[in-house]
Structures are given as C-alpha cells and as structure tokens.
Amino acid sequence: MLLKKLSEAFGPSGCEGEVRNILMEELAPHVKQWRRDALGNLIAVKGSAGGLRVMLAAHMDECGLMISSIDRSGLLRFRKVGGIDDRVLVSKHVIVGSKKISGVIGAKAVHLQKPDERNQVIPLSGLYIDVGAKSKEDAEKLIKIGDYAVFATEFKALSDTVVVGKSFDDRAGCAVLVEVLKDEYALDIYGAFTVQEEIGLRGAGVAAYAIEPDLAIVLEGTTCSDIPPSKEYGYCTTLGQGPAITIMDASVICDRRMIAELVRIAKDHDIPLQFKRSVTGGSDAGKINQTKAGVPVVVISVPCRYIHSPVSMLNLADFHNTIKLVKLFLKSIAEGGFVL
Amino acid sequence: MESKEFLKLMVEQTGVSGFENPVAEVIKKTFATVADDVCTDVLGNVIARKQGEGDERISVMLAAHMDEIGMMITKIEEGGFLKFIAIGGIDQRTLVAQEVKVHGKRDVFGIIGMKPPHLLSPEEVGAAIKMQDMVIDLGLPIEQVKELVTVGDLVTVHRPFIALAGDFVAGKAMDDRAAVAVLLECLQELQKIRHKADVYAVATVQEEVGLRGALVSTYHIAPQIGIAIDVCHGEMPGVPEQDTAPMGKGPNIALGANIHPKLYERLVEVAKEHNIPYTIDPVPGPSGTDAWAMQVTRSGVPTALVSLPLRYMHTSVETLSMADVKSTGRLLAYFIASIDKSFVEGLLCY
Numbered sequence: 001m002l003l004k005k006l007s008e009a010f011g012p013s014g015c016e017g018e019v020r021n022i023l024m025e026e027l028a029p030h031v032k033q034w035r036r037d038a039l040g041n042l043i044a045v046k047g048s049a050g051g052l053r054v055m056l057a058a059h060m061d062e063c064g065l066m067i068s069s070i071d072r073s074g075l076l077r078f079r080k081v082g083g084i085d086d087r088v089l090v091s092k093h094v095i096v097g098s099k100k101i102s103g104v105i106g107a108k109a110v111h112l113q114k115p116d117e118r119n120q121v122i123p124l125s126g127l128y129i130d131v132g133a134k135s136k137e138d139a140e141k142l143i144k145i146g147d148y149a150v151f152a153t154e155f156k157a158l159s160d161t162v163v164v165g166k167s168f169d170d171r172a173g174c175a176v177l178v179e180v181l182k183d184e185y186a187l188d189i190y191g192a193f194t195v196q197e198e199i200g201l202r203g204a205g206v207a208a209y210a211i212e213p214d215l216a217i218v219l220e221g222t223t224c225s226d227i228p229p230s231k232e233y234g235y236c237t238t239l240g241q242g243p244a245i246t247i248m249d250a251s252v253i254c255d256r257r258m259i260a261e262l263v264r265i266a267k268d269h270d271i272p273l274q275f276k277r278s279v280t281g282g283s284d285a286g287k288i289n290q291t292k293a294g295v296p297v298v299v300i301s302v303p304c305r306y307i308h309s310p311v312s313m314l315n316l317a318d319f320h321n322t323i324k325l326v327k328l329f330l331k332s333i334a335e336g337g338f339v340l
Numbered sequence: 341m342e343s344k345e346f347l348k349l350m351v352e353q354t355g356v357s358g359f360e361n362p363v364a365e366v367i368k369k370t371f372a373t374v375a376d377d378v379c380t381d382v383l384g385n386v387i388a389r390k391q392g393e394g395d396e397r398i399s400v401m402l403a404a405h406m407d408e409i410g411m412m413i414t415k416i417e418e419g420g421f422l423k424f425i426a427i428g429g430i431d432q433r434t435l436v437a438q439e440v441k442v443h444g445k446r447d448v449f450g451i452i453g454m455k456p457p458h459l460l461s462p463e464e465v466g467a468a469i470k471m472q473d474m475v476i477d478l479g480l481p482i483e484q485v486k487e488l489v490t491v492g493d494l495v496t497v498h499r500p501f502i503a504l505a506g507d508f509v510a511g512k513a514m515d516d517r518a519a520v521a522v523l524l525e526c527l528q529e530l531q532k533i534r535h536k537a538d539v540y541a542v543a544t545v546q547e548e549v550g551l552r553g554a555l556v557s558t559y560h561i562a563p564q565i566g567i568a569i570d571v572c573h574g575e576m577p578g579v580p581e582q583d584t585a586p587m588g589k590g591p592n593i594a595l596g597a598n599i600h601p602k603l604y605e606r607l608v609e610v611a612k613e614h615n616i617p618y619t620i621d622p623v624p625g626p627s628g629t630d631a632w633a634m635q636v637t638r639s640g641v642p643t644a645l646v647s648l649p650l651r652y653m654h655t656s657v658e659t660l661s662m663a664d665v666k667s668t669g670r671l672l673a674y675f676i677a678s679i680d681k682s683f684v685e686g687l688l689c690y
Contacts, residue, residue, distance in 0.1 A: 075577065085457045087469065091434035091655040093502055093510070102502050104510045104659060106652030108578050110431040118431055119468045126578060130651065130659055132504025134588060142505055153439070158449050162479030164439070223456045228421050228475050236459055239479075281458040305477065306453040309437035313451060313479055 002026055003175045003319070004155035007165035010095060012064025012081045012148045013199045016040055019060040023174060023193055030182045031191070041207040044181055044191035052333060052340075053188045055213035055295070056180060056326070057204055057284045058173030058220070059197035062166070063308050065149040067096065067129070074133030076103065076143060079124075082198030086124050088309040094129060097147035103129040151310035161240070161316050168314050169307040170197065172221035176302065179323045180219075186334040197284055201251065204284030208291035215258065215296045215333075215340060217326060218285040221314065222246075222276060222301035235277065237303035240315040242272030243322040246299035248279050251286025255296035261338045262298065265328045271321050276301065296340060300326060343521040343669070344662050346370055347509065348501040350517040354443060356410030356427055356494045357549045360384050363406050363513075367520060367543045374527040375541065385557040386543040390527055392536045396681045401540040401563035401641075402526065402672060403554050403630040404519030404570070405547030408512065409654055411435075411495035413442065413476075420482035421475035422450070424495055428548035432471040434655045439498040440476055444489040449498065450476040497656040507588070507662040514658035516547065518648050518665055519569035525669020526676075535677045537565075544630055554630035558637040564684045565603065566643040567675075568631035569668065572621055574649035574660065585649040588661040590617030591668040592647040598627040598635055600642035602687055607644060610675045616667050621647060642687045646671065 002022075011019035020042050024034070033045040042060070063082030070076055076096070080086075090107045105127055110118070129149060133139035155165035165171075174193060181191045190211045194203035208216065222244055226235040237244040245262055246254050266273035276299075285297040302322050305313040332338050349370075355363030367386050372378045375388035386406070392398070409428030416422055422442065426432075435452050442448045452474050455464070476495065478485055502510040523541040530539060540561045544553030558566060572592045575584040585592040590611070595604045611618045623645070626632055631645040646668055651659040 071577070073575075073577070083457050085454070085460075086466075087433065088437035088454065090436070091438065091497075091652070091657050093499070093657065102504055102510075104502060104504070104652070104657035106576070106657050106659060107431065107434060107655055108576070109573055109653035109655075110429050111653060112573060112579055112583065113431070118433065119470070121466050121468050122433065128577065130504070130508075130510075130657075132506050132508030132510075132659070134506065138505070156449055158479040159484075164449070164451060164479065223458050225455050225459050226419075227453060227455075227477060228417060228419070229473055230455060230459075234459065278459060306437065306451060307456050308458075309454065309456070311437065311439050311451055311453075313453070313477065 002178060006171035006174055007155045007167055010150050011060055011062055012150055013061040013196045015148045016060040016195045023178065026178055027181060037206060037210060039203050039206055040195045041203045042193040043207060046181060046189040047185060047187055049186045049188055051187055052214045053212065054333065055190045055192055055208060055211050055216040056177055057192040057194055057216060057218045057288065058177040059170045059194045059284055060174060061195055061198050062150065063198050067143055067145055067147045069145060070136050070139045072136050074135045074139040076129040076131065078129060078149065083308055087121050089127055090122055092310050093152040094149045095152045096129060096131060096149040097143055099142060101131050101142045103131040105129055153311050162313060163316060164311050164313045166310055168304040168312040169221040172302040172304060172314055172319060173219035176219045176322050176326065180326050183327055185330045187330060194284055201282060201284050201287040205287035205291060208288040208295060212292065213295055216288045218283050218297060218299045220283050220299055220301040221304040221307060223281060223307060224303035224305045227305060237274060237276055239303050239305060240317060241274045242318060243325050244274050244276045244301045244303050246276045249281050249283065250279065251282030252289045252297060254298045258296060258298040261332060262325065262329060265332060266325060269328060271325050341370055343525050343665055346524050347518060347521040350520060351501055351511040351513045354496050355406055355408055356496060357407040357546045359494055360407050360545045367406060370524060374531060381557060381560055383553055383556050384545045385553045387557060388541045390530055390539045392538045393534055394536055396536060398537045398681055398684045399563045400537045400565045400676055401542060401558060401561050402523055403542045403544050403568045403634060404523050405516045405553065405630060406520055406543040407545050407548050409548050413489060413491055413493045413495065415491065416485060416489065417475060420480055420485035421477055422489065423475060426471065429654055431654060433468055435474060436469055440495050441498050442476060442489055443494045448478055448488050450478040453477050499656040508659055509662055510657045510659040512656040514650060514660055515571045515653055518571065518660050521665050522569050522668045525666055526672040529670055529673035530676065533673060533677045536680050537676050539676060547630055551630055551633035554633040555637065558634045558641060562638060563641060566634035566641045568629045568634060568645045570629040570647050571650040571653060572647035573653060574651040576651045585619045585621065587649050588663050589619055590664060591671055592619045592621040592649055594621040594623045594627060594645035594647065596623035598623055598631050599644050600687060603642055603644035606678065607675055610678055611671055614674050616671050
C-alpha cells in the first residue's frame with residue numbers, strides 16, 4: 001500500500017529524498033515529464049492542452065529531529081525540525097541518520113523523581129537520544145552532527161477503515177496526489193511534491209513561481225481534534241465526515257469560487273464534505289496564493305488525528321473521498337464547468 | 341536459546357502484574373529446555389528446578405520477576421474512547437502519543453493521543469497532561485469497542501524489542517525480564533559445570549504491586565539461600581552519579597541489611613576469581629526487590645541481590661546491556677558451583 005510506504009519513509013524537512021524516490025517510482029508508468037528544482041521539489045507535468053494551468057501540491061517533508069551534539073557519554077542531543085510538541089517525545093523509538101540507527105528517547109525513572117516532577121513537562125534540554133553508544137567516539141562511528149531523526153512508527157490498519165502511522169501530514173496528501181495523477185485530464189497539470197513545508201512553506205513558493213499556475217489545489221493531512229477533552233466547537237475537523245475544505249487559516253484565505261464548486265460537486269456526487277473549523281496553522285497554499293501576481297487556491301484535506309506526533313490516525317473513507325473529489329473537480333475545470 | 345532472543349520473546353509478550361500468564365508460557369517453555377522440571381504455583385510463579393550432584397545437596401532459589409507495569413480500562417466513554425488507570429508506578433508523561441494494546445477479547449491497537457500543537461491554547465502549552473485527562477483511541481465505533489473491550493481489561497504499551505548499537509537493547513518490561521534472561525544464562529552455564537546445589541530459578545509474579553510472588557514461592561521452596569535478580573538505575577544525565585551504576589560494567593552487587601554479608605562476600609570473591617566485572621550497590625534500607633520478601637520468609641532466609649544497570653526505568657524504552665545479562669548469569673552460576681553444605685551452615689554463624 002502506497003500510504004504505508006510513504007508513512008514509513010524517512011523524510012524530515014530538508015531531507016526528502018527517500019519520499020521523492022518512492023513517488024517517482026510509483027508514478028513512473030503515469031508521468032512522462034518531470035522537473036526537479038534547486039530546493040528538491042518534485043514536479044510531475046501532465047498534458048499539453050494549452051488550457052488552464054493547474055498546480056496540485058502536497059508536501060513530502062515531515063516534522064522530525066536533528067542531532068545537534070554528542071555528549072561525552074555517547075548520548076545525542078537534538079533540536080526539533082518543525083512544530084513538534086516537546087511532550088510527545090518522551091519514551092519513544094526513533095531512527096537516526098542515513099544508516100537508520102535505532103535510538104530511544106528515555107526519561108529519568110519515576111523512582112528518582114520528586115513528587116511534583118511528574119506534573120512538569122521535561123524540557124527539550126533535558127532530553128536526548130540513546131543509540132547504545134558507550135562513548136562519544138563510539139557514537140561518532142554511527143552518527144554525525146546534523147543527522148536527522150524521525151519516529152520509528154509502523155503503519156497499521158486498526159479496522160477496514162481506520163489506519164495509523166506517522167506523518168500522515170502530509171504523506172496522506174502525497175498519496176492522494178499520486179492517485180489523482182494516475183488519471184488523464186484535458187488540462188495542463190503540475191503535480192508538485194514540495195519540500196520544507198513544516199519549517200515555513202519554503203518549497204511551495206519556489207515551485208509555484210516556476211509553474212505559474214492559473215489556480216492551485218493544495219492537498220493536506222490536516223488537524224483533527226474530535227477527541228476528549230476537546231469540546232465539539234474545538235474539533236477543527238471530524239474523522240470520517242469527509243474531506244475538509246479550508247476557508248481560511250493563518251496563511252491564506254481560499255478562493256470562494258473554488259470552494260463553491262467543490263461544495264456543488266460533493267452534493268451532486270454524494271461525497272461527504274466538511275469545512276475546517278479553525279483559522280490557525282498554515283499550509284503551502286499561503287505561499288502559492290502570494291506567488292507573482294497572485295494565484296487563487298483552495299486546500300482540500302484528509303482529517304488526521306494526532307498530527308505532528310509519533311503516530312497519527314486517518315479514515316480511509318475520507319482518504320478515498322478526497323481522491324474522488326479532487327478528480328471530479330479537475331474534470332469539471334477541464335470541461336469548462338468552472339471558470340475563474 | 342540465546343538470551344537476547346529469549347528476552348525479545350518475553351518483552352514482546354504481555355504480563356501485567358496479576359495477569360502474567362502470556363509471558364509465563366514463554367518462560368515455561370524455554371526453562372523446560374534447561375531444567376529438570378518446571379512447575380507453576382497457585383499465584384502463577386514459574387519454578388524451574390535444576391538438581392545438584394551428590395548426597396549433601398543444598399538449595400538455592402533465584403528470583404526474577406516477570407510482571408510488568410501496565411494500565412487497566414475504567415470506563416468506555418461516548419465515542420468509544422477509553423479511560424484508564426495505572427497498574428504499578430507509571431510516569432504519566434511517558435504515555436502521551438503512545439501506541440498501546442488493549443487486551444480485550446483480542447488484542448486491540450490504540451493510541452493515547454493528544455491535541456495537535458496547532459490547536460493548543462497558551463495555558464495548555466507546556467503543561468503536563470494528567471493521566472485522568474487521557475483517553476485511548478481505538479479508531480472504532482463505540483458498538484464495536486463495546487464488543488471487544490470491557491472495563492477491567494488490561495493495557496500495555498506497544499513496543500517491539502529494539503536492538504541498539506553494540507550490545508544494548510531497549511523495550512518495555514526489561515524490568516525485570518532482563519533478569520529472567522539472567523536465570524536462563526545461569527541455568528545454561530550450570531549445564532557445563534558441577535554443582536551441589538539444587539537450583540530453583542523462579543520467574544515471580546506481582547513484584548510491581550508488592551513482592552507477592554516472591555513471598556509465596558519462597559515459602560513453597562524453603563531455600564537455604566535466596567538471591568533476587570533485579571534492575572538498578574543505569575548512569576544517565578540528570579541523575580546523580582552516586583545513585584546509578586555504570587552500563588556494561590557487570591552486575592551491581594548489593595550490600596546492606598537485606599543482604600547476608602557472607603553471600604555478598606562470596607559473590608565478590610567469585611567475581612574476582614572469574615574476572616567478572618562488578619560494581620557495588622550500598623542499600624541502607626528496604627531494597628524494594630523480591631529479596632526484601634524472601635529474607636523474612638518462614639524462619640528467615642539468607643538473601644543476596646544482584647542488579648542489572650538499566651536506564652529509563654518504568655518507561656517503554658528501558659535500556660540495558662546484554663553483556664551485563666551474560667556476566668550476571670555467569671556470576672550466579674559460578675557462585676552456585678562454589679558453595680556446599682558447610683558454606684550454608686556457616687551462614688547461621690554470626
């Protein structure tokens with residue numbers, strides 16, 4: 001399963017090569033023309049209809065860690081790549097560097113803590129990765145300063161519809177985009193698999209600059225907090241209730257015409273649809289929207305619980321409905337059913 | 341079987357205090373390959389016996405606990421989310437964003453999730469999440485959850501065995517299954533050397549909730565010497581050096597009121613004689629191990645305690661050195677080979 005492969009791939013921001021290779025291999029039978037740019041964005045080019053230029057974007061990178069120093073004892077100190085909550089790091093298995101060395105993030109035993117310590121978050125400065133090295137020299141045989149690390153989470157199906165794995169933000173979007181690109185459309189399609197979204201939407205801006213799209217669709221695995229103790233007004237999205245359309249977030253206000261068309265298509269084809277009910281966070285859409293003289297954008301997301309943590313969860317019905325909705329939207333654009 | 345392979349089998353099995361049966365089965369099967377007989381007692385302790393030679397036999401009991409800390413379901417909430425409580429000393433901070441297995445009608449995967457950072461209010465950022473506010477998410481509709489899970493079902497963290505660099509390994513329940521692996525090492529070593537002692541290697545139950553398995557199994561066996569094998573804190577940042585033992589430098593041999601001085605002396609002598617590295621663990625009061633219960637069983641048992649240095653105790657990434665497992669197993673075997681009836685009689689002469 002492609003989503004499993006993408007989820008388990010090693011690809012923090014700035015180190016997306018492994019994800020890129022999986023995508024190229026998967027799309028080879030369906031895409032003739034490729035572009036790779038100076039930052040590492042991968043752009044699949046399809047069609048030469050001379051009509052609208054449509055950019056579809058999904059980011060390849062994930063939040064992760066970077067080794068910043070090695071203690072004399074051989075333990076690794078690290079910094080965060082992207083927005084990881086310090087609280088999710090303790091007691092986890094991670095994979096470090098290109099040699100894929102196993103490491104663990106431990107914590108002081110509960111026996112050695114003062115009573116109030118258990119109610120305090122362990123700061124990043126108190127955490128480290130233990131790869132089993134016995135000294136700094138021992139560690140240096142396996143690890144270099146600057147090596148990246150990601151969580152060692154295996155993809156799993158919890159039921160016929162629910163799957164868990166790391167980095168569904170945004171490997172879910174990547175997998176949706178791959179499926180969309182397997183079809184043919186009477187449009188000029190630019191499938192952009194972008195880099196460095198998690199550290200500031202860096203890849204999408206330069207990709208859009210080169211593509212000069214007439215409009216863009218950003219595909220995401222997005223925030224979903226429909227779990228206790230969140231109250232319903234704070235859910236943001238709900239798992240299993242269909243693709244989520246962003247109206248606005250901290251980075252962008254999406255194109256109302258595109259939203260209206262998506263709502264119409266969903267209604268006509270009985271596809272469940274929801275709006276993202278928060279205005280925080282950002283996505284590649286923010287950068288694409290403000291490229292050159294401006295690009296109308298919309299964000300379509302698969303709701304994912306527990307993003308930016310070692311293990312996220314999504315509903316496959318949402319995933320397949322997102323693919324269906326995007327394909328129908330592209331067909332509608334190609335057929336002139338939707339004009340900017 | 342290699343002790344590393346045995347340890348992997350054990351830590352990937354379940355055996356929360358009071359419900360040790362799944363891991364006990366693995367241990368029974370493996371001990372049967374090296375012992376004369378293996379039995380289970382009323383509380384579930386697994387007792388492997390390896391008989392000594394000659395007419396002047398003595399008895400030595402080795403105890404390592406096989407139970408692990410875990411959680412228990414207390415309520416199925418609306419939406420199918422599960423509330424839970426701890427069994428044994430769990431640091432709530434180690435549960436956040438953890439994959440777990442709920443041991444219901446079948447093992448059901450779940451996640452202890454949390455709000456994504458994008459949605460946190462300023463007050464929520466940087467505040468530790470309390471266990472009572474956490475839920476387990478099985479990703480299933482409530483009807484299905486109710487079919488699979490009932491209140492009282494056990495939960496463990498899902499953590500496959502991790503082989504780290506060199507001889508270090510990590511995982512859950514290394515406390516104290518690494519010591520059960522020491523028992524295997526010791527029994528295997530004893531197959532190669534002569535010994536006058538009948539050896540009872542016991543994988544005990546319910547240590548984490550109050551040393552209960554050791555209590556009844558010691559009564560049952562009535563050994564002349566009892567040795568507990570447990571874990572101690574391995575050296576790590578943020579913990580004073582004097583409270584830890586170095587990793588990979590051999591067993592940490594305890595001394596103090598819980599330890600018979602002559603057993604301590606003999607263990608150190610044997611270690612020196614066989615060039616086995618060791619460190620010393622001064623224990624001024626209760627040792628908090630099975631040795632504490634063994635010592636006061638029946639009319640009293642001379643006890644000793646050797647510990648494996650282990651980092652991150654009671655997390656799901658407990659880390660230790662396999663070299664320490666092996667050297668501790670050898671130390672115990674050579675110790676057993678070194679003792680006889682007169683040594684045991686000497687233990688009563690203060």
